[in-house]
Amino acid sequence: MPELLLFAWDHSTQSSPPPSQAQLAALPKRFDLITWQVDGWKWGADELSHPWFRLMVWPDAAPNELNVLLSPLLPAVDMNMQPTTYRQYRGFHIDVTRINVPARGMTWFSDTTRAAPQLLVPKGSTPRLTVATVTVARAPIALPGVIPV
Amino acid sequence: MGVIVKTIGSAGGRDYSTLAGWAASLPANLVTDGNSYQGNCYKDSEFTSTGGTSILSLSGHTTDASHTITLTTGPGQSFRDNANVQTNALRYNAANGVAITSDASATAGTIHIEDIAVFFSNLQIKSTGYAGCGIASTDAYVFYTVDDCIIAGDRLGAIYNSRFTVTIRNSLLYSLAENAEYIVHASNGLPNIYFCTIVAPSGLAAPPNHAFFAGYATANVVQNCAIFGCGALSSGTGSTYTTCMTDLSSGLPSGVTGSITYASQFQNTTTASADWREKPGGNLRGAGTADATSGATDIAGTARPQSGNWDIGCWELVAAVGMALTIDAQAAIEFSLGLSADANFPVGALATARRDFQNPLEMGLVAIQDRACPLGFEGGVASGLASNAEWLSLGFADQSIACEWIGPIFLDIAALDEWLLQPSVDWSFAGEWLGSSLLDTPAPGEFATSLIGAIPLTIEFQGQIQLTADRVLPIEWSVLPAIVRVSLERLLASPSKRRILGTPGRLRLLRRQ
Numbered sequence: 001m002p003e004l005l006l007f008a009w010d011h012s013t014q015s016s017p018p019p020s021q022a023q024l025a026a027l028p029k030r031f032d033l034i035t036w037q038v039d040g041w042k043w044g045a046d047e048l049s050h051p052w053f054r055l056m057v058w059p060d061a062a063p064n065e066l067n068v069l070l071s072p073l074l075p076a077v078d079m080n081m082q083p084t085t086y087r088q089y090r091g092f093h094i095d096v097t098r099i100n101v102p103a104r105g106m107t108w109f110s111d112t113t114r115a116a117p118q119l120l121v122p123k124g125s126t127p128r129l130t131v132a133t134v135t136v137a138r139a140p141i142a143l144p145g146v147i148p149v
Numbered sequence: 150m151g152v153i154v155k156t157i158g159s160a161g162g163r164d165y166s167t168l169a170g171w172a173a174s175l176p177a178n179l180v181t182d183g184n185s186y187q188g189n190c191y192k193d194s195e196f197t198s199t200g201g202t203s204i205l206s207l208s209g210h211t212t213d214a215s216h217t218i219t220l221t222t223g224p225g226q227s228f229r230d231n232a233n234v235q236t237n238a239l240r241y242n243a244a245n246g247v248a249i250t251s252d253a254s255a256t257a258g259t260i261h262i263e264d265i266a267v268f269f270s271n272l273q274i275k276s277t278g279y280a281g282c283g284i285a286s287t288d289a290y291v292f293y294t295v296d297d298c299i300i301a302g303d304r305l306g307a308i309y310n311s312r313f314t315v316t317i318r319n320s321l322l323y324s325l326a327e328n329a330e331y332i333v334h335a336s337n338g339l340p341n342i343y344f345c346t347i348v349a350p351s352g353l354a355a356p357p358n359h360a361f362f363a364g365y366a367t368a369n370v371v372q373n374c375a376i377f378g379c380g381a382l383s384s385g386t387g388s389t390y391t392t393c394m395t396d397l398s399s400g401l402p403s404g405v406t407g408s409i410t411y412a413s414q415f416q417n418t419t420t421a422s423a424d425w426r427e428k429p430g431g432n433l434r435g436a437g438t439a440d441a442t443s444g445a446t447d448i449a450g451t452a453r454p455q456s457g458n459w460d461i462g463c464w465e466l467v468a469a470v471g472m473a474l475t476i477d478a479q480a481a482i483e484f485s486l487g488l489s490a491d492a493n494f495p496v497g498a499l500a501t502a503r504r505d506f507q508n509p510l511e512m513g514l515v516a517i518q519d520r521a522c523p524l525g526f527e528g529g530v531a532s533g534l535a536s537n538a539e540w541l542s543l544g545f546a547d548q549s550i551a552c553e554w555i556g557p558i559f560l561d562i563a564a565l566d567e568w569l570l571q572p573s574v575d576w577s578f579a580g581e582w583l584g585s586s587l588l589d590t591p592a593p594g595e596f597a598t599s600l601i602g603a604i605p606l607t608i609e610f611q612g613q614i615q616l617t618a619d620r621v622l623p624i625e626w627s628v629l630p631a632i633v634r635v636s637l638e639r640l641l642a643s644p645s646k647r648r649i650l651g652t653p654g655r656l657r658l659l660r661r662q
Contacts, residue, residue, distance in 0.1 A: 005167070005169075005170055011177050015177045015178070016181070017178060019178065019209065019211070022209070023177055023209040023210070025209070026208035026263060027210075028173045034167075034170055034173045035167045035169040035170060041166065042159055042160065042161035042166055043166050043170075044157070044158075044164045044165035044166040044167075045162075046155065046164045046165055046170070046171075046174060047165055047167070050174055052173065052174060053173070067199075067201060067202070070198075070200050070202045071200075071201070072202070072203075072206070072257075072261075075287075083287075087208075087263075087287060089206065089208070089209070
């Protein structure tokens with residue numbers, strides 16, 4: 001029963017001063033999976049209460065699929081092995097609206113008070129909800145002045 | 150400006166249970182935020198990630214010299230704080246303190262960093278990923294400092310894609326992998342490296358190609374580093390080496406002493422039992438350059454220098470202190486306390502020496518397998534029978550043995566009381582003959598004299614001697630201006646004299662000056 005620590009803060013609109021494009025690429029983005037742990041993990045006090053985080057309990061989530069969500073998006077390179085896009089914190093993120101109860105999910109995710117400490121994705125839903133089902137790839141961000149290949 | 154300190158550990162009750170959670174909580178701009186941020190790791194369990202990605206990524210943050218990011222350990226949590234730090238094998242071992250590992254492969258690094266003004270200290274970091282590395286960066290302008298860490302990498306070494314803006318001090322950097330490319334890799338000039346041990350196991354069929362790889366010849370400093378087990382020193386130039394040592398024998402720049410025997414420098418250099426603590430008696434001892442800025446303490450927290458020695462590498466040999474051994478000539482010699490690795494003591498030698506050997510005291514009271522090492526001693530001998538005349542031979546000691554000075558000598562039993570009343574030797578005086586009721590102060594240069602002792606004759610002695618490496622300690626001491634040897638062997642060997650009974654005494658290793 002994996003437990004997922006998701007990032008709910010949007011540095012691009014909520015951090016002041018707004019980070020640069022390069023910084024935004026490197027920083028966690030909204031819906032990014034920060035880490036996942038096994039059921040019963042003793043999360044830290046800030047992980048449970050910090051308004052930037054959300055905790056989702058997802059019994060059916062497969063570890064190997066969750067690990068994909070932890071991978072950075074590596075920069076594309078040109079023929080000279082020079083990067084043409086930014087390295088991003090994660091290459092994939094979770095689309096909360098695709099889980100079984102979209103409205104509930106977004107409401108929970110948007111609640112900065114974290115009144116509901118965690119969201120439980122019901123086990124054994126039909127059809128079975130997999131991580132891959134709700135995973136979305138992040139779009140590459142081109143480096144300034146570079147035409148992506 | 151403040152420092153926001155957060156605790157990180159899995160035991161519950163911490164601020165964060167994961168490194169990733171702590172890192173994600175950092176503000177994007179620490180300068181406008183006005184604070185520095187520090188994560189204090191706890192050894193609740195090994196920090197581990199097995200998803201093939203870095204366990205910690207620090208990137209995208211605005212920092213400056215006054216608004217920094219620090220990852221270190223909580224009080225008492227580091228391998229450096231371990232009660233057995235002096236005897237624990239020096240390598241990655243999660244049982245010894247906070248340890249961080251991941252199976253991140255290739256250039257990801259167990260820790261990935263692109264920020265500047267980041268400080269790592271007291272940590273153990275290891276990569277288990279295929280062709281992985283400990284701390285990695287991209288080609289970004291990274292600027293971080295590593296102090297007092299153990300970093301174990303795979304084929305891409307301990308440090309990957311660093312540059313001349315990186316500083317590494319008092320750390321062990323190594324790779325256990327066959328066919329590793331290097332131990333420290335840098336895209337633009339090597340990091341500035343001080344008092345580090347940079348090694349690969351001695352038994353690798355295919356050792357790392359180079360200890361260092363440096364893209365571009367940007368200037369940097371490599372000082373007081375021990376570099377062993379690699380196929381070559383460096384691919385790339387630009388480094389200024391100062392008092393470094395290696396087992397390599399060719400292609401070495403100025404400042405690197407080569408052809409040093411690897412196995413003689415460290416406790417164990419094999420993959421299975423690696424222990425890169427410095428071995429006493431090795432060449433690293435005292436061969437470094439004084440540098441209180443970068444090397445005030447070693448990786449184990451030992452203050453540098455010890456006995457004036459600035460050792461090369463991350464380990465500073467501790468001067469032996471307060472360890473005693475018992476000399477009882479009527480039984481086997483044994484230490485009353487554990488003796489440091491500095492000393493190799495053939496237990497039982499003196500039991501054999503009870504016989505009238507010609508030179509029993511040179512059978513091996515103690516051999517110090519180290520460079521010069523002060524040894525304090527106290528004890529005594531006495532003649533066995535009353536009404537017997539004994540004699541002592543006084544002479545110059547072997548000048549190859551540097552006897553520094555000696556404290557009081559008493560030659561009659563009455564003086565024993567006086568000796569016992571002295572709480573300690575006055576270490577400040579050197580070579581003053583205190584005289585006795587039985588013996589006049591020898592004249593300078595006097596080679597030998599004899600005395601007729603009162604009955605029973607008792608000699609109590611105490612002082613300090615400077616032993617050279619692997620020398621057997623004779624009982625001898627100096628008085629100004631001569632050096633005096635009490636030739637006990639002659640007492641023992643002389644058929645016309647009574648047998649000497651040994652009285653219990655002690656040899657005590659003293660703190661090096």
